[in-house]
Amino acid sequence: xWIYEKKLEYPVRVSGCNPNLAKFLxxxxxxSDGELAAALRYLNQRYSIPDSRLKGMMNDIGTEELAHLEMxxxxxxxxxxxxxxxxxKAAGLGEHYVNHGKDLYYENAGGVPFSVRYIQGKxxxxxxxxxxxxxxxxxRATYQFLIDISDDPMVNDALAFLREREVIHSQRFRxxxxxxxxxxxxxxxx
Amino acid sequence: MNDTVQAKPxxxxxxxxSIQAVEFTLLDLSLYLLTHPMDAAALQQYSQLSQQxxxxxxxxxxxxxxxxxxSVGPNPPYGWVATPWPWEV
Ligand SMILES: [Fe+2]
Numbered sequence: 001x002w003i004y005e006k007k008l009e010y011p012v013r014v015s016g017c018n019p020n021l022a023k024f025l026x027x028x029x030x031x032s033d034g035e036l037a038a039a040l041r042y043l044n045q046r047y048s049i050p051d052s053r054l055k056g057m058m059n060d061i062g063t064e065e066l067a068h069l070e071m072x073x074x075x076x077x078x079x080x081x082x083x084x085x086x087x088x089k090a091a092g093l094g095e096h097y098v099n100h101g102k103d104l105y106y107e108n109a110g111g112v113p114f115s116v117r118y119i120q121g122k123x124x125x126x127x128x129x130x131x132x133x134x135x136x137x138x139x140r141a142t143y144q145f146l147i148d149i150s151d152d153p154m155v156n157d158a159l160a161f162l163r164e165r166e167v168i169h170s171q172r173f174r175x176x177x178x179x180x181x182x183x184x185x186x187x188x189x190x
Numbered sequence: 191m192n193d194t195v196q197a198k199p200x201x202x203x204x205x206x207x208s209i210q211a212v213e214f215t216l217l218d219l220s221l222y223l224l225t226h227p228m229d230a231a232a233l234q235q236y237s238q239l240s241q242q243x244x245x246x247x248x249x250x251x252x253x254x255x256x257x258x259x260x261s262v263g264p265n266p267p268y269g270w271v272a273t274p275w276p277w278e279v
Binding site for chain 2: 003007008009011056057070073077175178179
């Protein structure tokens with residue numbers, strides 16, 4: 001089970017109302033390499049992956065991705081809560097507004113709804129771990145693109161934190177591959 | 191319809207941030223220790239910080255209200271929904 005902690009993993013502050021930036025950030029909410037995809041991917045793979053350490057990796061990183069999802073949601077909420085419908089429209093969020101109002105929605109920056117087809121579960125530990133490493137690197141690249149395009153240094157502070165977490169997650173999954181290789185060596189020689 | 195975010199009492203953000211910093215370090219260390227279980231310095235840092243987190247959490251919750259259901263306690267006004275949500279602060 002999970003217990004909710006009434007705080008963010010890392011503080012999220014914004015300089016002001018900025019629906020243009022919010023529209024871009026939604027990519028990491030419901031996009032193909034976003035936090036929802038990451039959380040669902042790892043929490044689903046954890047059941048059948050061999051080795052308790054790898055289960056721990058999937059479980060704990062999957063859980064942390066939920067905390068990242070909440071940070072992105074907080075950014076989008078804070079950047080849009082005071083925007084008028086006209087401002088949302090000017091930012092390209094008019095279609096979002098007529099469908100969802102001020103609610104968030106699991107979609108990408110282009111407004112395409114989240115699809116579970118973004119994620120894989122191959123039932124093969126090496127395939128799954130390499131998928132996860134690729135996913136972390138794609139998420140890292142997306143955070144870099146968001147930082148490049150953003151005009152809010154306060155948002156960039158939290159985005160840089162999230163970018164660094166993708167680096168760490170990728171590192172842990174790479175070590176997961178080594179754990180598997182070692183296990184296979186032992187199988188071959190003993 | 192907008193909930194107005196009330197000004198936070200003195201020390202709120204500082205106290206929250208000190209918890210976030212320590213808890214984050216613990217989270218990152220626990221991931222690291224999955225693949226480096228023999229790192230004595232990391233293990234020592236982990237046990238030291240987990241003590242520190244307990245103390246910081248207790249102090250924060252006494253002053254600003256519960257962070258989890260487990261620490262709500264019997265007394266309003268520090269009930270679960272009496273304090274702002276993370277996206278409101
Ligand atoms: Fe990640």
